[in-house]
Amino acid sequence: MKAFLPIGLLVGCMMFAQAKSLKPNNLYAQLCEVNPEWRKNRPLAQQLGLLQAPTIYANQDLLAFHVQTLQKIFAKRATPHLSPTQKRNRQQHLAILEEYWQLRNCPRNYYLPYRNPVFIDHEGRYCAVGYLMLKSGKKEFCEAVQRNNNFIKIRQIQSQEFDQWQHQSGLSLDELAWIQPYYIPQTRYEEVTTLGARRTPRFLDSLQTLKLNRPSDDYLYGHEFSKMFMGNELIDVQGTLKKLRYWGKPDWKALERQKMELVNLTQYGTHLYVIANNRNAGGFGKAQFAIFKWTKQKKWERFNVQFPVYAFFTYKGKLYAGGGYETYTKAIEDGRSVDKPQYTHSYLLRLDGKNWTKINQEYGGIVFGIYKKGNKSYLATVINTSLGSKRAPILSKANR
Structure with missing residues (x-):
């Protein structure tokens, strides 16, 4: 069984939702993923009822709960070993933690393919410990x-300035290490040389991903991922159209009459290509996607696609449209049969002449485009963690 989410719902889920699957099956297990220090404090978690508490669905809510809970735990601790100045600083920092968790604006891990701390993301979101230091004048x-080391763990920081700040803060190193969250990954990058060929995948590791994903580098190549998942509007239609040179003036009313909403657009050659969907088609949670071409005859040519597509990009002179979909498996819950998310699959089309050809290779996630740096290209994919599915397996050369 195959299904998909409409683009608006998909984007919201990917940005803010935590994976909801069979594991973790309680709030304590979730918190252990947010920060492994929770494993050292299981008796306290048991006392607080966290092992019996249900999971939290939204990721920012989970992170806020993590910081809020630690703020309350630390506030109740006796601190006879601290000086009056340290006690005063401790109270100030705990008040700042309350301010922080109420913001619900933790960093996003766009950089690593696994959970890890991010001290400050490229949009300026500070982790909880970084926020404490910022408010202490340590910008x-x-x-x-x-x-220099944006993914460092608190215990790994070797700095006299940090040691002095920590000592004066009234918070122990163990407490600061417990506060620092580990953030869920958002994307994965695979080095590609030919799209559609059988291959043994080569994914970037954390250091390579960091170097590739520096926002100061001008290497973004026809890739809509940053627009969709980094807080910007999906597309500036009028601004984009002014930069393009194509045949004629598009009849947008004609798309509206087909109840199609614009998802993306690009110019290829002298023609304008558009991705659009009808969110009302197929019932709740489904959308009908199509690719349109504005022709010299001043009309739209329509190509219906099997699964959702979200982004155009060019690679080796060819135009591609990337997207993806979910597959489900049957399971029994509360005595009834339900569909459980299983895998997130890639869906990739290439324009060959007048027709779009499906690329019959799995890339293990929803395709959003190509990053290009130097003479190398990297295919970017994401997974809809809110559904609890996994990346679809890739059949490599070694598995023939």
């Missing part, structure tokens, strides 16, 4: 961490 130190 330059925080920015130095971001430049």
